[in-house]
Amino acid sequence: MSMPSFALVRPRAVDEALEHLARHGAEAMLVAGGTDVVPNLRAGLFSPRVVVDLKGLGDLSGITFDRERGLEIGALATLTAVAESQLVRQHYPVLAQAAGTVASPVLRNMGTLGGNLCLETRCRWYNQSYFWRQSCGFCLKKDGTVCHVAPGGKRCWAVWSGDTAGALLALDAEIEIAGPAGRRRLSLTDFYKNDGVDRIHLGRGEILTRILVPATMAGYRGTYHKLRIRNSIDYPLAGVALVVKVEDGVCRDARLGLVAVNPAPVLVREVESLLVGQRFTPELTEAVVQAVVRTGKPLTTSMSTPEYRREMLRVFSRRALRELWRENGSH
Amino acid sequence: MNKESIQLHVNGVRHEIEIPPSKTLLEALREDLRLTGTKCGCDDSSCGCCTVLVDGVPMLSCVMLAASYPDASITTIEGVAQGEQLDPLQEGFCVEGGAQCGFCTPGIILTAKALLDRNPKPTREEIAQAISGNLCRCTGYTQIYASIEYAIKKLRTTPVAAASGGR
Structure with a gap:
């Protein structure tokens, strides 16, 4: 596999990076940690003329917490920095846990939180060399017209395969996006399109700059469970992030995010209405499990079967509820 | 392919090499600096064979663009021993x-x-x-x-x- 030919620019400020994007339009591509983009470039999935390297934007790597404003993380903070941050671990443990399980330790030293929220979607028909894709027939997502996962349809089912988005959806996070018209804020739930090809609401001239988690979510108990082939390296094949607030055995709030089963990370909204005001029971747990498998729809996008991944959604949901329930001493 | 002059600071020595900006650090180390101690295993960030230290932090040189790291201090396996004295x-x-x-x-x-x-x-x-x-x-x-x-x-x-x- 060989790299396409491109020029590399290394802006020192967000405005400078935006100028590069404005000048080069569709021919420009952003790279932060490089752990997703560089292998994809090598597989011939992208052929930019200009690669805009964001690593020089040093002011975008901070992590701060304020009791009123909540948590702010620069998009270039590494996953290691997020996982090891005392602020994140203390106030938003589910995020530290999810960041700490991405890929391998050495990849977390490179990969950034912003990059993890902007990952390319993945599919076994897509994440292959040009030679492989040509030999097996190109797919809808790249160079072809047919989806090999669901040949009858006209949409792409490549999977959202990031870990931190599930935790951040559960934590009701927002993101800040810088663009030609200034900066805008967006709820993370509105960032994802549930389309394997056109996955996020990030315009060609825009850059994700910060991740913001509300102060009201600080102190929620949380846990993240995931499936992958090799537990030290691989992308997730199913992931469940749950946060709850429990007082005297009664659930006051609960939010559950799913990753690695659909073309977008998704919040299972029914979980909140099922659990709030209730005391935990095994029957409620099963109701949550049913809501989860109604939302999570794994297909044959990976080497694991959809049935196995769906079953693991059930297992993870049960485990997550039991874990947070026992920890709260409500039973 | 367009080549550019790129600085690399490896094992305490400054190098200036002419490479395309699309070249990975792994390729630059092995092919241009002839530091072949860093190995190319999967070339896909899955195996860790190409690990080098960047300002003391382990990173995978197969997914790093060499031109992205002109200011970093890079340590490869060749820079670990002190002369004849093994680490x-x-x-x-x-x-x-x-x-x-x-x-x-x-x-x-x-x-x-x-x-x-x-x-x-x-x-x-x-x-x-x-x-x-x-x-x-x-x-x-x-x-x-x-x-x-x-x-x-x-x-x-x-x-x-x-x-x-x-x-």
């Missing part, structure tokens, strides 16, 4: 048989070096966690743990070696 980790791999085919060894030594620089007394669990992104298909890891633990012991008992370990 305690290298000595540990010799004594405890931590290397069989040897292909994963440079990456594991660099990953372990970064671990010991941060945490001089890691538990075996912490060692296993730290090197979990470095695949070894020969040893079953037992001798690798023993090799790293040899270095931990040596660094504790010989302060001189400890001082040189913090580069």
